[in-house]
Each structure stands twice: as C-alpha cells, then as structure tokens.
Amino acid sequence: MDRGVDGNRPALSRRGGLLLGAPPLLFLLLFFAYPIASIVGLGLAGGESQGGPGVLETWFAPRTIDVLRFTLWQAALSTVLTVVVALPGAYVFARYRFRGKRLLRAATTIPFVLPTVVVASAFLALLGPRSLIDDLAAALGAPGPVVRLEGSLWAILLAHVFYLYAVVLRLVGGVWSNLDPRTEEAARVLGATRWTAFRQVTLPLLWPAIASAAAIVFLFTFTSFGVILLLGSPGTATLEVEIYRTTALLLDLPVAAALALLQMGSVLLLLLVYGRLQDRLTFEQRLRPAGDASQPVADRRSRLVVGATLGSMGLLLGLPLVVLVERSFAAGEGHGLAAYRALFEASGRAGSFVPPAEAIGNSLLFAAATAVLASLLGLMAAAVIAYRRGWSSRGLDALLMLPLGTSAVTLGFGFIVALDQPPLDLRTSPLLIPIAHTLVAMPFVVRATVPLIRSIQPRQREAAAVLGASPRRTWLAVDGPVIARAALVGGGFAFAVSLGEFGATLFIARPDVPTVPIAIFRLLGQPGALNFAQAMAMSAILMVLTAAAVLLIERWRGDAATAF
Amino acid sequence: MGRRVLTVEGVSLRYGELQVLDAVDLIVAEGELVTVLGPSGSGKSSLLRVISGLAPPDGGTVSWDGRDLRRVPVHERGFGLMFQDFALFPHRDVFDNVAFGLRMQRMDTRRISTRVAEVLELVGLGGMAKRTVTRLSGGEQQRVALARAIAPSPRLLMLDEPLGSLDRALRERLPLQLRDIVRTIGASAIYVTHDQEEALGIADRSIILRDGRVVAEGAPDRLWSQPPSEWVARFLGFRNVTPALVRGGRAATLWGSLPVSAALPEGECRLVLRPTAFVPDPGGAIRGIVSARLFRGDHVRLELSVEGAPPLDVEARWDPLPAPGDMLRLRIETDGIVLLPAAG
Numbered sequence: 001m002d003r004g005v006d007g008n009r010p011a012l013s014r015r016g017g018l019l020l021g022a023p024p025l026l027f028l029l030l031f032f033a034y035p036i037a038s039i040v041g042l043g044l045a046g047g048e049s050q051g052g053p054g055v056l057e058t059w060f061a062p063r064t065i066d067v068l069r070f071t072l073w074q075a076a077l078s079t080v081l082t083v084v085v086a087l088p089g090a091y092v093f094a095r096y097r098f099r100g101k102r103l104l105r106a107a108t109t110i111p112f113v114l115p116t117v118v119v120a121s122a123f124l125a126l127l128g129p130r131s132l133i134d135d136l137a138a139a140l141g142a143p144g145p146v147v148r149l150e151g152s153l154w155a156i157l158l159a160h161v162f163y164l165y166a167v168v169l170r171l172v173g174g175v176w177s178n179l180d181p182r183t184e185e186a187a188r189v190l191g192a193t194r195w196t197a198f199r200q201v202t203l204p205l206l207w208p209a210i211a212s213a214a215a216i217v218f219l220f221t222f223t224s225f226g227v228i229l230l231l232g233s234p235g236t237a238t239l240e241v242e243i244y245r246t247t248a249l250l251l252d253l254p255v256a257a258a259l260a261l262l263q264m265g266s267v268l269l270l271l272l273v274y275g276r277l278q279d280r281l282t283f284e285q286r287l288r289p290a291g292d293a294s295q296p297v298a299d300r301r302s303r304l305v306v307g308a309t310l311g312s313m314g315l316l317l318g319l320p321l322v323v324l325v326e327r328s329f330a331a332g333e334g335h336g337l338a339a340y341r342a343l344f345e346a347s348g349r350a351g352s353f354v355p356p357a358e359a360i361g362n363s364l365l366f367a368a369a370t371a372v373l374a375s376l377l378g379l380m381a382a383a384v385i386a387y388r389r390g391w392s393s394r395g396l397d398a399l400l401m402l403p404l405g406t407s408a409v410t411l412g413f414g415f416i417v418a419l420d421q422p423p424l425d426l427r428t429s430p431l432l433i434p435i436a437h438t439l440v441a442m443p444f445v446v447r448a449t450v451p452l453i454r455s456i457q458p459r460q461r462e463a464a465a466v467l468g469a470s471p472r473r474t475w476l477a478v479d480g481p482v483i484a485r486a487a488l489v490g491g492g493f494a495f496a497v498s499l500g501e502f503g504a505t506l507f508i509a510r511p512d513v514p515t516v517p518i519a520i521f522r523l524l525g526q527p528g529a530l531n532f533a534q535a536m537a538m539s540a541i542l543m544v545l546t547a548a549a550v551l552l553i554e555r556w557r558g559d560a561a562t563a564f
Numbered sequence: 565m566g567r568r569v570l571t572v573e574g575v576s577l578r579y580g581e582l583q584v585l586d587a588v589d590l591i592v593a594e595g596e597l598v599t600v601l602g603p604s605g606s607g608k609s610s611l612l613r614v615i616s617g618l619a620p621p622d623g624g625t626v627s628w629d630g631r632d633l634r635r636v637p638v639h640e641r642g643f644g645l646m647f648q649d650f651a652l653f654p655h656r657d658v659f660d661n662v663a664f665g666l667r668m669q670r671m672d673t674r675r676i677s678t679r680v681a682e683v684l685e686l687v688g689l690g691g692m693a694k695r696t697v698t699r700l701s702g703g704e705q706q707r708v709a710l711a712r713a714i715a716p717s718p719r720l721l722m723l724d725e726p727l728g729s730l731d732r733a734l735r736e737r738l739p740l741q742l743r744d745i746v747r748t749i750g751a752s753a754i755y756v757t758h759d760q761e762e763a764l765g766i767a768d769r770s771i772i773l774r775d776g777r778v779v780a781e782g783a784p785d786r787l788w789s790q791p792p793s794e795w796v797a798r799f800l801g802f803r804n805v806t807p808a809l810v811r812g813g814r815a816a817t818l819w820g821s822l823p824v825s826a827a828l829p830e831g832e833c834r835l836v837l838r839p840t841a842f843v844p845d846p847g848g849a850i851r852g853i854v855s856a857r858l859f860r861g862d863h864v865r866l867e868l869s870v871e872g873a874p875p876l877d878v879e880a881r882w883d884p885l886p887a888p889g890d891m892l893r894l895r896i897e898t899d900g901i902v903l904l905p906a907a908g
Contacts, residue, residue, distance in 0.1 A: 182651035185618050188638040189645040190716065191668030197639075200664075204655045296580055299620065 012387035021396055024381040024442070031435055032403055035414025036264075042417055043257035058258035064242075068262070071222060071238040074153060078160035078221040079214050085161050085316070086168035087210075092309045093169065094176035096302065097294040104310070105169075106554075111317055112166040113550045114543060115500025116226030117517040121539035122320035123159045123231055124524070124532075125327040132323050135330070155231040160221050162320060165313075167220075168213045175209035176202075177294065215274040222270065223263075223407040226502045226517075230524060239263045240409045244506065247413060257417065260410050267405055321543065328536035339533035356534060359519035360541065366515060367498040369434035370441060374494035375487050377438065378445030382486065385446065386453035397446070404443040408503030411439055415508050432508050433515070437498040444497060445490035448553075452486040453479075485556060492553035496546055516542045566594040569752055570720055575614055575624035577607075577776075584610045586776040587624065592720070592752045597743060599755045599763040599784075602773035603799065608756040609648065611773070612722045615754070616645045628719075639668070644718030644751070648725040650709035652697045658684070658708050659693035665716035683711045686745060702730050703738075710742070714749050721746060721753040727762065735759075739766045760800050764788060772796055794904050797836050803877045804837035805904070815901070818873040820849040825898040834904040839865070839879040841900020848895035852876060854888050868892060 012020070043055055058064060093105060111119065125131060179202065187197035225240040237245065239259060246256040297306050329335040343357040381400055385393045403411065415436060419426045426432045456479055464474040502517040509518050516538060523535035572590040576583070585607045592598050600608050613619035615626055617638035626633045633641060644665075653661050659680055666676045684690055687707040692700075697708060706726060713721060726742065727735045743766040746753045757763045763770055764784035772780040772787070780787055780796045791797035794805055808815040809832055815824045817835060842850070852868035855875060864885050866878040878894065886892055 180649075180651055182647050182649075183653060185638075186645070186647055186651040186712075187653070187664065188618065189616050189641075189643060190665035190712070191639045191642075192664075193637075193639055196668070201653055298579070 012383065014388075017384050017388045017392055020380045021384040021392065024377045024400070025396070027377055027438070028399060028402075031415075031419075031439055032406075032411075035411070035418035036406070038418035039257050039260050039264075039410070039414050042254055043261040045254070052252065052254055053258075055258040055261065058255050059262055064259065064262070067237050067239055067242045068266075070236060074156060074160075074228075074236070074238065075218050075221040075224075077153070078157050078164070078224075079218045081157055082161045082164045082217050083168055083172075083210060083214050086165045087172065088305075088309045089165070089169050089313050090173035090176055092306050093173045094179075095181065095294055096306050097296050098306065108169055108313070108317060109166045110321075110547060110550075111163040113496065114163065114546055115502060115517055116163075116224075117230070117500070117502050117520050118324070118539045118543050118546070119159050119163050119320075120227050120230035121520060121524070121535060122324040123155055123162070123227075125324045125536055126320050127155050127158075132326060132330075152233075153236065156224075156228055156236065159227045159231060160217075160224065162316060164217045164220055165317060167216050168210075171213040171216070172206060172209045176206060179205055211277055212274070215270075215277060219267070219270055219274070223267065223409075225407065225409050230521070239266070240407055240503070243409050243413055247416065247507065253417060256413060260413055263407060263410055267407065271405055324536055324543070325540050328533060328540045330533060339530065339537040342530055342534050343537060356519045356523065356538060359514045359516045359538070362513050363499055363516040363542075366433045366437065367495045369431070370437040370498035371491040371495040373434055374438040374441040374445050374498075375491035378442045378490045378494070379449060379483065379487055381442070382446050382449040382453055382490070383483075386450050397450075400446050401443050403439045408440060408501065409507070411436060412504035412507030415504070428510070430513075433505060434498070436504045436508060437501050438494065440501055440504060441494035441497040444493045448493050449486035449490045452482055452489065456482050488556045489553055492549055492556060496549040496553070499542065499546055499549065516545075566596065568593050569629055570615070570754075571625075571627045571630075572611075572615065573625050573627075575611070575621045575626065577610055577614055577619060577621050584776050585614065585621070588773070588776070588778055590754075590771060590778070592754060594752055595747075595750060596768045597746055597753045597755060597766065599757060599767035599770045600773060601757060601760060601763040601770055604758055605775075606773040607776040608758070608773055609724050610776075612645060612724050612754065612756060615720075616643050616722060617641050642716075642719050644713035644716065644721040646709050646713040646721070646723045646726055648728050650705050652705060652708055652712070654698050656697070657693070658689065658695045658697055658700075661697055661708055662693075662711045662715050664712065669716055679715060680711075683715045686714075686748065687711045688741075706730060706738070710745065714745070714751070717749065718751055721749070721751045723753065723755045725757055726755070727757070727759075735762065742766070764800075772799065774799075790902065791836065792905060794834060797902075797904060802836045802838070804839065806835055806837065808833055808835045819870050819876055820851070822849055822896055822901065823898060824901055828901075828903055833906070836902040836904060837876070837896055838900040838902065839877040841897040842878045842880070842894045843897065844882055844892065845895040846893055848893045850876070850892075850894040850896065852892060852894075854886050854890045854892060857886070857888050866892075868894075 053061065089108075093101065126133070183205070184197045184201050187201045188194070192200065222238075223240055224238060225244070228236060228238050229241050229244065232241065239262065243256050243259045243263065246252050246259060295302075297303055326335075328339055329337070344355050381396055385397050385400075415426075415432065419432070426435070460478045461474050464477050465471075469477060500517060501515075502521070505515055505518055506521070509515060514522065520535050520538045520542070523531045523538065568591050570590070570592040572588060575585055575588045577585040588607070588611060590598070590600075590611070600611060602608050610619060614621045617633065617636065620634075628641075653664065656664070662680045662683060663676050666679055671679070680693065681690070684693060687710050689704065689707050689711065692704070695704075697705060700708065710723075710726065713723075723742070727738055730738065739762050742755075755763070755767065764787065767784050769782065770780075770784050770787060771778050774795065780792045782792075787796070788800065791800055791802065797805060804819075806817040806819065808817045810824060810828050810830050812830075813823060813826060814821050815828070815835060817837075819837070850868075850870065852870040854866050855869040856867040858865040863879050863881045866880055866886060868876040868878050870876055878892075880886055
C-alpha cells in the first residue's frame with residue numbers, strides 16, 4: 001500500500017520528519033540557544049572577577065531602576081494611548097460599510113510593517129529640529145522653532161501609536177464586527193443610553209480582544225528600541241537602549257549581560273501573564289459571521305462619526321509618511337533631488353568614506369541571502385509542523401517562536417558575546433548578518449507558510465492517486481505548487497524583515513558594510529541639513545522597498561491564508 | 565376596539581436604493597395584539613425598528629397617545645422588543661439579563677429580585693435565575709428573551725419572529741402561551757412572523773406586508789375567509805386560483821364547470837377554491853388522478869392532477885383516504901368558492 005497518498009496518515013514519515021527538522025533545529029541551537037546561554041553565563045558570572053558589579057548589584061542600581069521604571073511607564077502610556085486612539089477606528093471598520101474600506105484597511109497596516117528606523121525618521125521629519133512645521137513657521141517669520149518634541153516622551157508615544165494602531169484595529173475590530181449589533185440595541189430598547197449600552201454590553205464583550213491587543217502593544221513597546229534610540233534623549237532609555245549603550249558606548253559586556261537577563265526575564269513574565277489573561281478572559285459567546293452587521297453611512301450622525309474617525313486616522317497614519325517624503329526633497333533652498341544625489345557621493349566630512357547608497361546594495365544582498373536561508377530553513381520546519389502531528393509538530397512550532405519573544409537587541413548582543421571568539425568566530429563573516437536576520441525572520445516565515453501547506457486537502461492527494469498518479473506525481477501535482485508559493489511568501493517575508501532589521505544589525509554590522517537602517521541611523525547622528533535630508537531620502541527609499549515587498553507577499557499569499 | 569394608543573402613519577424607510585417601508589399605516593389599540601405577517605424581506609422587522617426608534621424613518625410619524633415620538637430616543641420610549649434570535653447578553657446570567665431593564669429604571673435591588681422572580685415564574689423559568697444564558701436550550705433562551713422584554717412592564721411589547729428558531733413542537737404550543745402572557749401583563753403587542761397559521765391563530769387583528777407596503781388588514785377570520793387579493797390568497801396558502809366566467813349559476817373554471825352561489829356576480833372574475841371544500845361525488849364535475857399525497861394526521865393533503873389544468877390542492881378527510889394513482893371525482897361546496905376582488 002502507498003503511504004504517500006493515504007489521507008488519514010501524516011504525509012511525512014517519522015524519518016523524513018527528523019531529516020527535515022534537523023537543519024532548522026541545529027540552526028536554532030547554534031545561533032539562538034548558544035548565544036542566549038552565553039548571555040546567561042556572562043550575566044550570572046557578573047563583572048565581579050574584574051572588579052565590576054555583580055548581577056544583583058546591576059539590577060538594583062538606581063540607574064537600572066530608573067530605566068526599568070521608564071520602560072514600564074512609556075509602555076503603559078503607549079498602550080493606553082494606542083487603544084484609546086484606535087478604538088473609534090475599530091468601531092467604524094466593524095460597524096460601517098463605505099467605499100474604499102478594503103483599501104483603507106490594507107493601508108493602515110503599512111505603518112506596522114515599516115522598519116522602526118523609517119517610523120522614527122518620519123516623526124523626526126514631523127516633529128524634529130528640521131521639521132516641516134518649523135520650516136513653515138520660519139517662512140512666516142517665527143523667531144525660533146515652534147515644535148520641540150524630539151527627545152520628549154510625546155514623540156515616542158506618537159510613534160508607537162502610529163505603528164501599533166493596526167494591531168488594535170485588526171484584533172478589536174475583528175471581534176467587534178462579529179458582535180451582534182442587536183445585543184446593544186436590546187439594551188437601548190430596555191432603557192440604556194448609547195453610552196450605557198456601550199459600557200454595559202459591548203465593552204464587556206470586547207474586553208478579551210482589547211486585553212489581548214493591549215498585551216501585544218505593551219510587549220512591542222516594552223521592547224521598543226529603534227524609535228526610542230532615535231527619538232529619545234539620554235533621560236529616556238528603555239532596557240533595550242540601555243543594553244545597547246552599555247555595550248557600544250561603555251563597552252561593559254558583563255553589565256549589559258545582566259541587563260539582558262533582566263530584559264529576557266521581564267518578557268517571559270509578560271508572556272506568562274498574557275497567557276493567563278487569555279485563559280481568564282475568553283468566555284463563550286455566540287458569534288455571527290462578519291459582514292452582516294455593517295451598515296451604510298446613511299444619517300448625519302454616522303457621517304460625522306465616520307468622517308471624523310477616518311480623518312484623524314489619515315492624519316495620524318498618513319501625515320508622517322507624507323512629510324517624510326517631503327523632507328527628503330527639502331535639502332537646502334527649496335526642493336530638489338540634492339539629498340538623493342548626495343547619497344551616491346562619498347564624503348569624508350560625514351564620517352563615512354563610502355557613498356551611503358552603497359548601503360542599499362548591501363541591504364539588498366543581505367536581504368536576498370536572508371530570503372534564501374530563511375525560506376529554506378523555515379519551509380523545512382513548516383513542512384514538519386504541517387505534515388506531522390503530535391509532539392514533534394507542536395514542539396518544533398513552539399521552539400521556533402522563541403526568537404520572536406526575544407528582543408532583537410538581545411539577539412544582537414548574544415552574537416557579540418558568543419560568536420566573536422572560538423569555537424565560533426564569525427565576526428568577519430559576511431554571513432553573520434543574514435544569519436541574525438534569519439533568526440528574526442524564521443518565525444514569520446513559519447507562521448505564514450504553515451497555513452498554506454495545511455490548506456492542502458488530503459482529498460486532493462487521494463483524488464490524484466485515484467486518477468492514476470504515482471506518489472511522486474501526486475506530490476508534484478498537489479503539494480508542489482503550494483510549497484512553491486509558500487517558499488515565495490516565506491522568502492518575501494524574510495526579505496522584508498531583513499531590509500528593516502535594526503536592533504540586532506546595529507550590534508553586528510561592520511562599519512564599512514552598513515545596511516540601509518544603519519546608514520540612516522548614522523546620517524541622523526551627523527550634523528547638517530544635507531545629512532538630515534539624506535537620512536530622509538534613505539528612509540523614503542527603504543519605505544518604498546518595504547512596501548513593495550509587502551504588497552508582493554500579499555499578492556502571492558492570495559486568500560488561502562489569513563491566519564497570520 | 566379600545567382606545568388607540570400607537571399610531572403609525574405613512575412611515576417610509578429606505579436603505580440606499582432599497583425602499584424597505586413604503587407609507588405604512590398601523591394602529592394598535594390598548595391591550596390589542598396585532599400580528600404583522602409577510603414573507604421574508606417584506607419589511608416586518610424594519611417596521612419594529614422604526615417603532616422602537618432604532619431606525620429613524622425617512623418619512624411619516626410614529627406617535628403614542630397622540631404624542632409624536634420623533635424626538636424621543638430609543639431608551640425613553642418604554643417599549644419592549646423581543647429580537648429574532650433573542651440577542652441575549654452572553655456575558656450575563658439569566659437573572660442579570662432579565663434585570664437589565666429594571667436596573668435602567670433605577671429600581672431598588674429588593675424590588676428587582678422580586679420582579680425578576682415573578683417574571684421568570686410567569687414564563688416558566690422559575691429557579692433558573694443563575695444559569696448561563698449561552699448554555700440554555702433554544703426554547704429556554706426564547707423565554708429569557710421574553711422575560712427580559714416584559715420585566716420592565718412596557719406599554720407596548722413587540723415580538724420579532726419570536727418562534728423563528730424553535731422546533732416544530734414548540735412552535736405549535738408557544739403562540740398560545742405567548743398570547744396568554746401578553747394578556748396577563750395587559751400590554752398592547754405587535755407580533756411579527758412569516759408563518760400564517762401562527763399569525764392568524766393568536767391575533768386580534770393582522771396586517772400583511774409585501775415589499776414594504778400594507779396589502780391587507782383585518783381580523784384573522786376575515787382575511788382567511790375573504791382574502792383581499794390574489795397575492796394575499798396565495799400567500800395565505802391558497803393555490804387553487806382560477807380565472808372564471810360566471811353565468812346562470814355556474815362558473816367555467818380551469819377545473820371544469822362548477823355550480824356557484826347565486827350571490828356571485830355574472831361575468832369574468834377570479835376565484836379561489838378552498839382545499840377543504842371538496843367532497844367525493846360520482847357525478848362531480850372535477851375529475852383527476854391523485855399525483856401526490858401528504859399525510860397530515862387527521863387529514864391528507866392531495867395533489868390532484870387534472871387534465872389540461874394546473875394541479876389542484878385537495879384536503880381530504882373522508883374514508884377511505886385516497887392513495888396516489890387513484891382516480892377521483894369531486895364536487896366543491898358552493899361556500900368553498902371565494903371571489904377575489906377585481907384588481908389584484
């Protein structure tokens with residue numbers, strides 16, 4: 001009997017599962033487990049042998065407590081602000097039908113997929129020292145700068161709301177559109193005002209969705225790095241930023257390791273709390289299919305609500321990106337391509353002896369390598385997860401998600417600690433960056449491809465076999481095309497992730513081989529209007545590249561998989 | 565008819581291009597139970613949404629005791645609405661569902677407990693107060709929804725397809741119970757359904773909606789015995805509609821020349837032949853072969869195929885019950901022949 005075509009058997013034998021599962025597992029062991037273990041070792045050993053502070057000393061130092069307090073404070077504020085700002089949007093998307101809704105919904109996810117460096121640049125363009133607002137004010141004769149938000153908490157909060165808006169919109173809006181609007185109407189008829197009906201009926205039903213969206217936003221902002229490094233001031237350091245500064249500026253690896261331990265512990269704690277919350281908050285509710293509950297924008301009140309919400313949404317999510325592009329053309333007097341031209345010229349003055357545009361080539365090369373490596377390893381893992389059942393599938397799935405729960409800064413720091421010396425000295429290897437990016441991208445690749453592979457109906461294989469196809473032909477005809485598409489999608493994801501990766505790259509990029517985000521970071525650190533405009537130009541280019549990659553992925557994915 | 569309380573005058577409602585309600589009039593007297601009957605999509609539920617204030621009408625007025633309700637928001641109307649599929653609050657138990665309206669009235673806690681217990685007793689759910697609503701059966705959920713709607717003692721109770729999602733046994737039993745409960749609380753009531761038997765069985769008065777327009781209005785027995793149009797007749801389940809030429813006490817119809825009552829005016833018209841009015845008669849004018857038989861307990865529903873004419877619906881109670889393939893000769897009692905108004 002043929003094993004390959006029986007729909008009731010796993011489509012992959014145990015031996016095949018081991019064979020396919022081994023490379024991704026080995027990769028994780030070498031480039032994730034080993035560096036993390038090195039951090040733990042270094043952190044626990046502390047700097048005591050060299051006369052530095054011990055791990056507990058570092059944890060309870062006033063500076064650490066300040067940093068931890070600020071990390072929690074900004075994350076809490078960002079979370080509350082994001083939820084409050086995005087809730088009306090979720091309502092409008094859940095309850096109303098209007099022209100261009102699909103397009104708009106897709107557009108709202110653009111900020112979420114943009115690299116953090118681009119997000120930070122956009123808010124510098126909007127609120128920073130060379131912002132559009134200041135230029136306009138100066139033209140009108142204002143004596144000094146009008147907005148001074150860079151380095152303030154507000155810039156950080158706004159940037160967080162900007163790119164995490166989509167999380168709340170998607171999660172809460174999704175549940176909201178499945179709530180029966182008549183439950184709220186029943187409350188209205190029973191004597192509840194609009195507000196009371198919302199508070200007593202809709203809000204309790206939305207609560208689980210709001211809580212999980214808030215938890216995700218909190219996790220993202222708790223581990224926020226690029227935005228805070230670029231928009232913050234020395235007084236506004238999160239744990240991530242502090243790990244970077246301790247490593248790069250103070251060169252104190254033991255203390256940085258102790259901080260990284262604190263960081264990993266906090267994230268672990270957050271994830272545990274999140275898991276508990278999910279169990280506690282979900283209760284049975286009868287959900288209705290979506291689409292049914294939305295109404296056209298008919299009366300004056302709806303027009304007002306929808307108009308105001310979409311307007312402010314456009315302002316919040318659109319304006320920063322528009323201003324970013326505008327600033328990239330505003331080098332010196334008037335507007336022009338000066339900044340873009342300068343990208344292609346080496347200038348000793350700016351501290352880099354290669355034209356910044358070379359970073360684009362580097363980034364594309366690294367991204368391509370990452371795409372190949374991540375889609376290869378990711379597909380192997382995805383095949384095991386999708387084709388096998390039981391512990392091997394679930395275990396590998398869980399293991400692969402681990403790097404997702406670890407911050408990029410911790411990963412980058414782990415590389416410095418572990419891979420800089422024998423037995424594994426990859427410091428000068430050109431593969432170091434693709435390896436790091438693969439680690440960050442692989443969870444995404446797996447998440448995106450498993451549903452695709454799972455969507456293959458065993459019946460299709462059986463049908464092909466009954467029609468006379470050999471097992472090999474069956475696999476080629478049924479699984480082959482899906483896997484090819486999954487590879488494309490996974491590779492695309494990895495490409496996009498690699499293009500924008502900042503936290504880990506900052507630790508391991510060699511000075512003479514910068515990536516685009518690193519080049520932007522360096523340009524922003526240089527004085528002068530032209531450098532600023534170049535940073536904006538580079539950010540605009542990165543934005544376009546990322547958006548193109550994401551659009552292509554959406555295309556390849558089709559409607560088969562929306563589980564991500 | 566008692567004092568009129570609810571007056572709906574010329575109410576229109578459109579969703580975009582779709583005219584959902586078109587100049588609908590409806591009057592409900594104090595303590596009266598009016599049923600609104602119509603096929604799905606005829607605007608029945610929308611009418612209730614307009615009356616309750618959930619959907620502001622594009623035209624026309626809804627008034628209570630002569631007072632225009634246009635400026636009275638939903639929550640101040642004091643009406644009860646029981647939704648199709650019930651729309652219970654899934655996160656609250658039975659007690660909290662039923663108590664919701666009372667809390668909105670700021671009734672004190674002790675009186676709320678008493679009232680909820682009383683209402684649950686009335687709908688036959690005594691002792692179920694602490695149950696989770698999502699775990700209840702369909703029939704129990706229906707009772708919770710009813711209890712929730714009547715607990716605040718609404719002056720008008722509206723029921724939107726209250727039996728829609730229940731199984732047949734419940735559908736047969738519950739309408740009468742519903743009517744009794746409505747009578748007990750003494751409210752006026754509007755009962756929406758697409759089921760003719762349900763609607764005509766319990767109503768003081770009925771209106772029939774078609775494409776957002778009122779096409780019939782009256783006491784159930786009147787509507788049944790004298791449908792105002794062919795569409796209404798067909799909607800009420802009469803399939804035996806025929807063009808006829810009446811002359812000299814007989815009518816030439818699709819199914820033969822039949823003796824008719826002298827009261828029928830001479831000339832061309834359209835007639836309905838009631839399925840219950842046929843009797844076996846070896847000399848009858850109607851001749852056909854039983855092509856289908858549907859067992860209905862105390863009677864059988866026959867489809868009689870008649871040569872050169874559409875099949876005829878016949879309800880047979882006589883002995884022995886005919887079987888498919890049997891050749892029947894029938895006549896029809898003259899009071900089973902109903903004249904349809906000319907335009908229709």
